[in-house]
Amino acid sequence: TARTLVPGLSVLAHLEKLETQVNRSRKKLEEPQGAQAVESSLGTKIRDKLRSEVKQRQARVAVRDTSVEPDQTLEISEQKAWERKRENVKAILQAYRFTGLSGKLTSRGVCVCIHTAFEGTLLDSYFVDLVIQKPLRIHHHSIPAFIPLEEISAKYLQTNIQHFLFSLCEYLNAYAGRKYQADQLQRDFAAFLAGPLQRNSLCNVLSFTYKVELRGQAFTFCARLLYKDLTVTLPTDVTVTHQGMDTLPTSWEEQRASHENLFCTKALHKVFASFTQREKLDMSLVH
Amino acid sequence: MTKMMTVLKAWEFLSENQLQTVSFRKRKESLAQDLVLLCEENGVSLNDAALLDIIYTQFHWHQRVWDVFQMAKEPGEDIDLSDMEQFKSSFKKILQRALKNVTVTFRDAEENAVWIRIAWGTQYRKRNQYKPAYVMYYSQTPYAFISFSQLRSNTPLLCQALTIASKHHQIVKMDLRSRYLDSLKAIVFKQYNQNFETHNSATPLQERRLGLDINMDSRIIHENRIEKDRVQRVTQDIFGDYSQPRLEFAQYKLEIKFKSDLNGGILAEREEPLRCLVKFSSPHLLEALKSLAPAGIADAPLSPLLTCIPSKGMNYFKIKHK
Numbered sequence: 001t002a003r004t005l006v007p008g009l010s011v012l013a014h015l016e017k018l019e020t021q022v023n024r025s026r027k028k029l030e031e032p033q034g035a036q037a038v039e040s041s042l043g044t045k046i047r048d049k050l051r052s053e054v055k056q057r058q059a060r061v062a063v064r065d066t067s068v069e070p071d072q073t074l075e076i077s078e079q080k081a082w083e084r085k086r087e088n089v090k091a092i093l094q095a096y097r098f099t100g101l102s103g104k105l106t107s108r109g110v111c112v113c114i115h116t117a118f119e120g121t122l123l124d125s126y127f128v129d130l131v132i133q134k135p136l137r138i139h140h141h142s143i144p145a146f147i148p149l150e151e152i153s154a155k156y157l158q159t160n161i162q163h164f165l166f167s168l169c170e171y172l173n174a175y176a177g178r179k180y181q182a183d184q185l186q187r188d189f190a191a192f193l194a195g196p197l198q199r200n201s202l203c204n205v206l207s208f209t210y211k212v213e214l215r216g217q218a219f220t221f222c223a224r225l226l227y228k229d230l231t232v233t234l235p236t237d238v239t240v241t242h243q244g245m246d247t248l249p250t251s252w253e254e255q256r257a258s259h260e261n262l263f264c265t266k267a268l269h270k271v272f273a274s275f276t277q278r279e280k281l282d283m284s285l286v287h
Numbered sequence: 288m289t290k291m292m293t294v295l296k297a298w299e300f301l302s303e304n305q306l307q308t309v310s311f312r313k314r315k316e317s318l319a320q321d322l323v324l325l326c327e328e329n330g331v332s333l334n335d336a337a338l339l340d341i342i343y344t345q346f347h348w349h350q351r352v353w354d355v356f357q358m359a360k361e362p363g364e365d366i367d368l369s370d371m372e373q374f375k376s377s378f379k380k381i382l383q384r385a386l387k388n389v390t391v392t393f394r395d396a397e398e399n400a401v402w403i404r405i406a407w408g409t410q411y412r413k414r415n416q417y418k419p420a421y422v423m424y425y426s427q428t429p430y431a432f433i434s435f436s437q438l439r440s441n442t443p444l445l446c447q448a449l450t451i452a453s454k455h456h457q458i459v460k461m462d463l464r465s466r467y468l469d470s471l472k473a474i475v476f477k478q479y480n481q482n483f484e485t486h487n488s489a490t491p492l493q494e495r496r497l498g499l500d501i502n503m504d505s506r507i508i509h510e511n512r513i514e515k516d517r518v519q520r521v522t523q524d525i526f527g528d529y530s531q532p533r534l535e536f537a538q539y540k541l542e543i544k545f546k547s548d549l550n551g552g553i554l555a556e557r558e559e560p561l562r563c564l565v566k567f568s569s570p571h572l573l574e575a576l577k578s579l580a581p582a583g584i585a586d587a588p589l590s591p592l593l594t595c596i597p598s599k600g601m602n603y604f605k606i607k608h609k
Contacts, residue, residue, distance in 0.1 A: 111483050127483040140480045146399075146427035198370050201399040201427040205370040226368055 085132045086110065092162050100173070101165060108132065109139070114169055116176035118233065119267065123176040128168070136161070146201040147171050148230070170231040177233035178203035184269035192272055194220055194243075204230060206268070209243060212255070212275060214282060219252055220244060225263060238263045290346065297342050300335050301325055337392035337416075341404045344421055345396070348468040351421065351434040355463045355471055355600070356446065358429045358455035367454045371401060371426055378403070378452035385444055390414050400425045407441050420445060423468065429455065430475045432468060462603035470532035474597050479532045518580050521587040525594050531573035534602055539565040539592065543608040560608050573597065 089110045093103040100115040109132035116123045129139040135158055143149050152171070156164035182203050185193075198207040204227035211220045219242065226237040240260045242248045248256065262271045295306060305325050311318065326335075344351065369377070379391045388408030395401055403422040408414035418436035422445070431449050435442070450458045465471055473479040509515060541563050545554040554561075569575040573596065580587035588594070596602055 113483070129483060140477055142478070142481055142483070145425060145430070145476045198372055200367075200370045201425065202367075204366065205368055207370060207372075228366060228368065230366060 082132055085136075089130070089132070089161060092165065096165075099169070101169060112165060114165075114172050116173045118173070118177035118180045121180065123180055126172055143168070143172070144175075144201070147175060174227075174231045174233050175202060178227060181233070181268035182206055185272060188269060189272040189276070192275065202227075202230065204228075206235075210272075212259075213279060214255070217252075219248070219255075221256060221259065223259070223263060225268070233267070235264060294339070294342050294346055295322075297346075298335075298339050300329060300331065300339070305329075333390065333416075334392060337390060337404055337406070337419075338394060340416075340419065341392060341394045341402050341421070344404075345394070345402060348434075349466045351436075352464060352466055353423075353432045353434045353468050353471055355461040355475060356431045356433060356449070356458050357461050357475075358431065358450055358453060358458045360429075360454070361456050364454075364456070367427055369454060371395070371399070374426060374452050375401065378448050381448040381451055382444065385448075386441075388412070388414055390416070390419075396423075398425065399427070405441075405445065422449065424449065424453070425476075426453075428476075431458075432471060462601040464602065465534050467533040467535070470534060473532045474600050479597060480527050480529045482527070482529050518587040522577060522580050525588060526573075526577040531571070531577060532597055533574075534572045534596070535570070536566055536568045537572055537593070537596055537602045537604070538567075539604045539606060541565065541606050543606065567593075572602075 086105060086109065089103070089112075090105060093101060093110070093112070100117060101112065102115070103110050103112040106129070109130045111127060111129045113125055113127050115125045126142050126144075128141045128143065131137050131139045138149075138153065138157075141149070147168075148171070149168070152164060152167045156167060182197060182199050185208070186197050192210045192212075194209040194211055196208075199205065206225040207223070209220060209222050211218055222241045222243050224239045225235040227234075228236040238260050240256050240263070242252075242256060259271075262274070266274070291311065292306070295301060301322075305328075309318065309321050309325070313321070375393050382389050382391055382405065386407070386409070388410065390404075390406040392404040393401055394404075401424055403424070404419050405422070406414045406416045406419045415437075420436060420441065421434045423432040424430075431453075433442075433445065446458045450456070461475075463471060463474065470479075542560045544560050545552075545557060547555045567576075576589060576593050579585040580589060592604065592606075
């Protein structure tokens with residue numbers, strides 16, 4: 001617009017306003033005196049000079065505007081490309097709003113929110129603020145540092161935004177799910193644990209020692225859960241070993257093997273919940 | 288005094304009763320003697336003392352200068368399947384294999400972080416417990432924060448131990464250094480701006496006006512209001528409306544040729560580039576830079592060399608003539 005191209009215009013406009021006001025107030029007084037006549041002619045001179053200045057500037061601006069046209073058409077097509085990309089992301093968010101992906105368009109792109117959940121429980125939300133430019137880039141985010149965001153961006157961000165968002169969703173939901181299971185174990189089933197639960201940032205390596213009581217006998221087992229795939233919430237490798245000098249009786253060896261299987265197929269806290277249930281059942285049978 | 292109490296309490300080596308017997312209003316020397324006596328009563332070991340040293344550093348990290356190192360894995364590398372205990376034991380083993388005379392102490396911290404204290408010795412010299420190195424590392428991330436007390440001759444060994452123990456392949460020292468460990472963390476983990484536009488935010492962040500009070504006396508008119516608005520907008524676009532991470536300086540090493548509008552001159556004819564160092568210092572550098580254009584001291588937008596500091600994670604620059 002002309003306003004931004006002629007910075008001094010506000011000053012000139014203001015001076016003109018003042019000058020008009022002075023004229024108006026003078027008309028009210030109706031005292032055309034000598035000194036004031038001189039002043040008014042001076043004022044008129046200044047005003048005319050200002051007016052001609054403004055007209056010259058405006059003419060210069062008009063010339064500049066016409067000479068700028070070819071660049072403007074380039075700007076327009078870039079603008080269109082930018083808008084198209086933005087609309088694309090908007091469509092993705094609209095289509096997948098029930099899968100925990102939501103977002104808001106910003107002045108330079110889009111701010112995506114990933115809501116994580118595990119088996120119906122809503123967990124943490126993470127944000128990625130994208131700037132839609134060439135190349136597409138992440139402005140800032142709240143993704144934890146141990147999630148391989150750079151790896152995922154390198155693979156998909158420039159070529160397939162949808163895949164980028166889905167992949168990120170997968171990693172975050174899986175991490176949130178694993179963390180939830182570990183937290184639940186520590187919170188609700190601490191009584192079973194013989195020592196602290198050992199975990200790492202990604203919660204993809206969990207080690208713990210737990211004791212199980214059955215029919216008056218108690219044994220201690222050592223479990224190590226590995227999640228080699230960062231997009232899963234059930235372990236890929238489970239080892240349960242017997243802690244102690246004595247050899248395990250056959251029935252308990254069966255228990256150990258069944259535990260290994262349980263950890264592979266059921267969520268961690270659910271496995272311990274089933275232990276609790278079994279103990280209760282056991283107790284009720286005894287009494 | 289209360290900080291000393293906090294540190295001692297976090298140490299959990301002296302009991303509540305013992306701590307209550309100590310008077311913190313005494314002179315430093317006699318207070319120290321009292322504490323030493325109590326420690327000896329409890330049978331204090333070198334490890335306990337090292338732990339106390341870590342806790343003190345955890346409360347006073349701003350008294351040290353921290354460097355940031357970045358590690359990288361090979362592309363297509365397997366996922367790290369080690370836990371914190373494996374990392375610690377691996378790290379300690381590597382150092383002890385190379386230098387028999389070394390004290391390594393660990394203390395776990397929140398958010399899967401570990402603080403490591405290393406006191407160095409050599410084959411012929413005893414370990415120097417007064418000049419240890421400290422490392423702060425968040426497991427399964429590529430960044431480590433290291434602070435040395437003296438000559439860095441042990442840097443390569445420390446870096447090697449870190450890299451191998453954390454299952455990485457290479458390590459590079461970043462051009463980023465500061466006393467403010469929390470700001471360094473915010474910069475490399477890109478956590479310095481946690482204001483996100485969500486469905487819940489009423490007005491887009493960019494539209495909120497900064498500074499100019501619309502309800503001011505209508506007889507006072509701002510000249511150059513348009514320019515002022517532009518400066519505010521540009522500043523906000525670049526710096527955002529969150530508080531900047533805290534750094535004390537930015538240093539630019541220049542190796543450039545002299546450029547002049549005037550033809551000739553001895554400096555312009557000089558073949559070799561000129562070398563100079565420009566250093567910006569401030570109690571809070573980024574906030575100071577942010578306020579330059581609105582204060583009218585500099586043009587907006589500022590040079591990208593200044594504004595790229597948090598996004599590039601650098602406050603040491605080398606600028607060479609192309």
